[in-house]
Amino acid sequence: MNSIAPRRTRLVLIGNGMAGVRALEEILSRAPHDFSITVFGAEPHGNYNRIMLSPVLAGEKTFDAITTHPLAWYKENDIELIAGEPVVGIDREARTVTGALGTTRRYDVLLLATGSNPVIIPLPGHKLPGVIGFRDIADVETMMAASQSGKHAVVIGGGLLGLEAANGLARNGMDTTVLHIMPTLMERQLDPVSAGLLKADLGRRGIKVITEANTKAILGTERVEGVTLADGTHLPADIVVMAAGIRPNIALAKAAGLDCGRGIQVNDGMLTSDPAIYAVGECVEHRGALFGLVAPLYEMAKIVADRVTGTANSDYVPAVTGTRLKVTGIDMFSAGDFMGDDNTDDVVFRDAARGVHKKLVIRDDKLIGAVLYGEAADSAWYFDHIRNGTDISALRDTLVFGPSAGTGGDAPGVEALPDTAEICGCNGVSKGTILAAIGKHQLKTVDQVRSRTKASASCGSCTCQVENLLAYALGGDYDATPKVKSVCKCTSAGHDAVRRAILDQKLKTIPAVMRAMGWTSRDGCASCRPALNYYLLCAWPSEYEDDSRSRFVNERMHANIQKDGTYSVVPRMWGGVTSAAELRAIADVVDKHAIPTVKVTGGQRIDLLGVRKDQLPDVWRDLNAAGMVSGHAYGKALRTVKTCVGSEWCRFGTQDSTAMGIALERMTWGSWTPHKFKMAVSGCPRNCAESTIKDFGVIATDSGWDLYVAGNGGIKVRVTDLLAKVTTEDEVLEYAAAFMQVYREEAWYLERTAPWVERVGIEHVRTALSDPAGRRALRDRFMESQRFAQTDPWADRAGGADAHEFQALATVE
Amino acid sequence: MDGTISVWMDVGRLDDIPRMGSRVVATPATDIALFRTADDRVFALHDTCPHKAGKLSQGIVHGESVTCPLHSWVIGLADGQAHEPDEGCTRTVAVRLEDGRILLAVGSA
Numbered sequence: 078m079n080s081i082a083p084r085r086t087r088l089v090l091i092g093n094g095m096a097g098v099r100a101l102e103e104i105l106s107r108a109p110h111d112f113s114i115t116v117f118g119a120e121p122h123g124n125y126n127r128i129m130l131s132p133v134l135a136g137e138k139t140f141d142a143i144t145t146h147p148l149a150w151y152k153e154n155d156i157e158l159i160a161g162e163p164v165v166g167i168d169r170e171a172r173t174v175t176g177a178l179g180t181t182r183r184y185d186v187l188l189l190a191t192g193s194n195p196v197i198i199p200l201p202g203h204k205l206p207g208v209i210g211f212r213d214i215a216d217v218e219t220m221m222a223a224s225q226s227g228k229h230a231v232v233i234g235g236g237l238l239g240l241e242a243a244n245g246l247a248r249n250g251m252d253t254t255v256l257h258i259m260p261t262l263m264e265r266q267l268d269p270v271s272a273g274l275l276k277a278d279l280g281r282r283g284i285k286v287i288t289e290a291n292t293k294a295i296l297g298t299e300r301v302e303g304v305t306l307a308d309g310t311h312l313p314a315d316i317v318v319m320a321a322g323i324r325p326n327i328a329l330a331k332a333a334g335l336d337c338g339r340g341i342q343v344n345d346g347m348l349t350s351d352p353a354i355y356a357v358g359e360c361v362e363h364r365g366a367l368f369g370l371v372a373p374l375y376e377m378a379k380i381v382a383d384r385v386t387g388t389a390n391s392d393y394v395p396a397v398t399g400t401r402l403k404v405t406g407i408d409m410f411s412a413g414d415f416m417g418d419d420n421t422d423d424v425v426f427r428d429a430a431r432g433v434h435k436k437l438v439i440r441d442d443k444l445i446g447a448v449l450y451g452e453a454a455d456s457a458w459y460f461d462h463i464r465n466g467t468d469i470s471a472l473r474d475t476l477v478f479g480p481s482a483g484t485g486g487d488a489p490g491v492e493a494l495p496d497t498a499e500i501c502g503c504n505g506v507s508k509g510t511i512l513a514a515i516g517k518h519q520l521k522t523v524d525q526v527r528s529r530t531k532a533s534a535s536c537g538s539c540t541c542q543v544e545n546l547l548a549y550a551l552g553g554d555y556d557a558t559p560k561v562k563s564v565c566k567c568t569s570a571g572h573d574a575v576r577r578a579i580l581d582q583k584l585k586t587i588p589a590v591m592r593a594m595g596w597t598s599r600d601g602c603a604s605c606r607p608a609l610n611y612y613l614l615c616a617w618p619s620e621y622e623d624d625s626r627s628r629f630v631n632e633r634m635h636a637n638i639q640k641d642g643t644y645s646v647v648p649r650m651w652g653g654v655t656s657a658a659e660l661r662a663i664a665d666v667v668d669k670h671a672i673p674t675v676k677v678t679g680g681q682r683i684d685l686l687g688v689r690k691d692q693l694p695d696v697w698r699d700l701n702a703a704g705m706v707s708g709h710a711y712g713k714a715l716r717t718v719k720t721c722v723g724s725e726w727c728r729f730g731t732q733d734s735t736a737m738g739i740a741l742e743r744m745t746w747g748s749w750t751p752h753k754f755k756m757a758v759s760g761c762p763r764n765c766a767e768s769t770i771k772d773f774g775v776i777a778t779d780s781g782w783d784l785y786v787a788g789n790g791g792i793k794v795r796v797t798d799l800l801a802k803v804t805t806e807d808e809v810l811e812y813a814a815a816f817m818q819v820y821r822e823e824a825w826y827l828e829r830t831a832p833w834v835e836r837v838g839i840e841h842v843r844t845a846l847s848d849p850a851g852r853r854a855l856r857d858r859f860m861e862s863q864r865f866a867q868t869d870p871w872a873d874r875a876g877g878a879d880a881h882e883f884q885a886l887a888t889v890e
Numbered sequence: 891m892d893g894t895i896s897v898w899m900d901v902g903r904l905d906d907i908p909r910m911g912s913r914v915v916a917t918p919a920t921d922i923a924l925f926r927t928a929d930d931r932v933f934a935l936h937d938t939c940p941h942k943a944g945k946l947s948q949g950i951v952h953g954e955s956v957t958c959p960l961h962s963w964v965i966g967l968a969d970g971q972a973h974e975p976d977e978g979c980t981r982t983v984a985v986r987l988e989d990g991r992i993l994l995a996v997g998s999a
């Protein structure tokens with residue numbers, strides 16, 4: 078590499094969205110080194126799967142989970158990403174583009190992928206804060222915030238986007254009404270019968286639909302307060318989502334003088350009227366057509382990549398697209414011309430009791446359109462016939478019953494599909510491609526197929542077909558509809574089965590469990606190993622030797638790793654009580670080791686932050702010397718026992734809640750649990766220690782103690798359930814130990830008490846603890862395991878255990 | 891390493907690294923994480939996750955991969971590549987075993 082490298086072609090992409098970034102991927106796969114690439118994106122982050130905004134809004138996915146290209150991807154591919162700065166001008170003479178903050182880049186080739194904008198109907202009041210479209214993550218955040226502070230939502234538009242928005246808002250607890258101007262919902266995808274079924278299904282989910290609604294005005298002074306209809310109806314609204322269609326975002330192209338109709342006009346090679354400028358995605362108009370689904374955009378991405386890299390002179394050919402509504406629990410599919418005309422025949426199947434309606438439209442012995450509602454498992458088969466224009470005259474009698482008709486109905490539909498049948502519409506992945514990948518790479522799970530082929534990686538609605546294909550390809554090796562959640566990708570066995578096998582077959586090491594249960598990986602993964610380590614520890618407390626290699630870093634280091642690689646140290650502060658001597662010792666440790674930050678935690682103790690790994694043993698030694706031990710702030714273990722001042726000081730206190738808390742913490746510290754375990758004791762029902770959102774919460778009363786379980790502060794707040802009312806301190810301890818032990822023995826790893834109790838039911842727990850003999854047996858098993866668990870991990874390590882963890886192997890000067 | 895001349899440096903014994911574990915070699919430029927697999931092979935990577943620079947030496951080692959402690963990306967030990975669906979790459983460093991000793995290719999100017 079001594080010679081000067083030839084200058085690479087400068088490629089600038091405007092629009093960091095689904096079509097543009099897919100085009101870059103296609104370009105990089107053809108010519109990884111030929112371009113120096115700059116991307117301008119108006120949104121301030123990497124690219125994400127816009128389709129999945131609906132599940133994010135519905136609370137089924139996180140933004141992280143739908144991010145397809147994090148910033149690292151750009152870095153890795155040497156792409157300059159200018160995120161958060163929209164381009165405001167293109168100078169075609171000079172071949173430069175300029176962003177809103179003044180950033181200017183030259184291009185040899187320019188790619189426009191600016192997507193589209195939601196149509197905002199110019200009703201009176203449309204500019205009020207709280208009136209939004211549904212297009213990007215910022216819109217989702219606005220809707221989620223509105224659901225926190227307000228109660229009523231109105232969605233204008235009963236198409237795909239509007240209904241997905243309405244579903245999400247309703248799932249966030251909002252009273253949601255959809256206003257639709259046409260007589261039936263989704264009239265561009267559904268026939269009136271299916272639309273009626275859909276309306277009823279939405280009604281069951283609490284979503285009101287008003288059809289033929291003529292919205293007159295949006296009301297409000299500071300922000301939106303309501304909506305009025307032409308017939309005088311008034312609806313209160315804290316947020317109004319306009320989902321009345323999209324319009325290609327062509328402002329920039331138009332200002333630059335490119336030929337535009339409704340969209341930026343492109344030829345079959347995706348070239349605009351300027352030979353240096355291509356366009357892909359929803360911003361384009363191709364042969365008079367506009368686009369609103371990803372499948373055609375991904376196809377365009379391939380064409381533009383072929384052209385830009387000079388790989389081939391391929392042309393974009395429009396194809397039929399299919400639509401699904403991503404509302405969990407509503408199964409529908411629609412494709413092609415589903416309304417028909419005088420020259421078509423309809424074949425209709427209806428099972429009103431099951432809410433199933435299928436309509437097929439046939440012209441000249443060919444299937445030209447289909448709507449499936451309530452049961453859409455065979456959509457790929459129908460879609461294939463539509464796309465290929467198959468002669469269906471021989472099939473006509475049974476066509477409406479799907480591919481398994483006549484086979485007794487139990488053959489999976491995928492079997493009947495030809496290899497060319499498209500399974501994943503978004504990514505254009507065919508049955509043949511998936512089967513080939515399964516065979517070649519010995520794929521066993523949907524996740525593996527997804528990462529190999531991209532099938533089901535976008536909207537996810539074909540997951541079921543991918544599963545069926547796996548079942549078909551693997552035969553008996555694949556459990557088609559796993560009823561149990563498997564421990565991880567290395568096994569199909571569920572948590573309960575693993576725990577049972579450990580006990581029944583007396584399995585005592587991680588490799589033994591993996592062998593007995595047929596693990597597919599040699600030494601597991603970062604999900605299953607910690608789970609197995611915990612299950613073995615719980616089953617064989619006196620025998621099992623903890624495997625530190627199967628512990629998450631925090632539990633291996635006995636401190637919490639921080640984002641900069643340093644650690645935090647939290648000593649136990651029994652029941653939240655400390656003393657001058659302890660505080661002084663902490664202050665000395667902080668000074669001596671120059672610890673940058675000291676903070677009071679939300680768990681009533683003190684956190685020392687920013688400790689380097691090599692300092693840890695010394696810091697611990699000094700804390701130990703002052704009588705302090707590990708607070709297990711890092712562990713799936715007993716964390717804190719918060720208390721209030723109680724009857725010793727408080728004028729309302731009925732019992733000594735502080736002493737009770739300390740007794741609980743002394744009994745339970747050091748115990749490992751499926752997920753973290755927190756307790757609190759309050760001295761009266763004012764509940765200053767927040768006992769009702771703890772895994773085990775105690776509230777003192779005049780006559781004794783009320784015991785509560787399975788509360789959760791955290792991500793999803795859950796208030797505790799009452800477990801029992803008892804009178805003595807010993808009973809509190811007995812119940813606490815017994816409850817912890819059932820949880821330890823029965824819950825799945827990483828399942829906190831709240832979701833566990835939601836899964837098994839509070840009655841199950843009450844029953845397990847109501848019989849005194851059973852309760853004591855549980856308590857005894859807990860105390861037995863505590864004999865081995867209650868050693869201070871800090872003291873062990875300050876004394877030299879695991880020294881290698883804290884020191885470099887070697888240092889190169 | 892980058893085409894610069896490297897020397898093989900003896901940095902310790904195989905047994906200094908626990909099976910399915912990792913140790914760090916500090917160098918002036920960066921920390922290098924050495925990994926030992928269950929079947930006693932040794933790999934070396936820069937101790938920096940391609941995602942947000944998590945210390946890979948602190949992760950869980952399984953098969954021929956390590957899971958980053960910060961956000962659980964899985965990085966291949968042999969090639970430093972992030973496993974799908976994540977994308978990114980950590981630099982690898984040549985390493986070999988000789989009579990139970992670990993020799994690491996350390997760049998010299």
Ligand code: SRM
Binds near residue numbers: 683791
């Ligand atoms: C230090 C502390 C914040 C503080 O400065 O106050 C804290 C810090 C962390 N919390 Fe917390 N939580 C702290 C009190 C809480 C509380 C308050 C409480 O316990 O009363 C809650 C809500 C109560 C609850 O757990 O139900 C809380 C709910 C969470 C959650 C959500 C758990 C859930 O079930 O939804 C997580 C995430 C998780 O565990 O997966 C979390 C995770 C974390 C992690 C471990 C994040 C991480 O993985 O790195 C933070 C570690 C920081 C560190 O290195 O020290 N932290 N965290 C508090 C330590 C208390 C202690 O003395 O041990």
Ligand SMILES: Cc1cc2nc3c(=O)[nH]c(=O)nc-3n(C[C@H](O)[C@H](O)[C@H](O)COP(=O)(O)OP(=O)(O)OC[C@H]3O[C@@H](n4cnc5c(N)ncnc54)[C@H](O)[C@@H]3O)c2cc1C
Binds near residue numbers: 091
């Ligand atoms: C909630 C929702 C659900 C959907 N569900 C489905 C579905 O189930 N199936 C399906 O096939 N499709 C679905 N779609 C449609 C699909 O998301 C779009 O077809 C696709 O995202 C369009 O890709 P694109 O790259 O053309 O536009 P986008 O993904 O919108 O990307 C365009 C990007 O360009 C940026 N931009 C615009 N102007 C500028 C400028 N001047 N400078 C810099 N950047 C600029 C924008 O900010 C945006 O980030 C859904 C869309 C939404 C909003």
Ligand code: SF4
């Ligand atoms: S709330 Fe907890 S997890 Fe979130 S930043 Fe604060 S300490 Fe970290």
Ligand code: FES
Binds near residue numbers: 940944959963
């Ligand atoms: S830093 Fe490694 S996964 Fe985030």
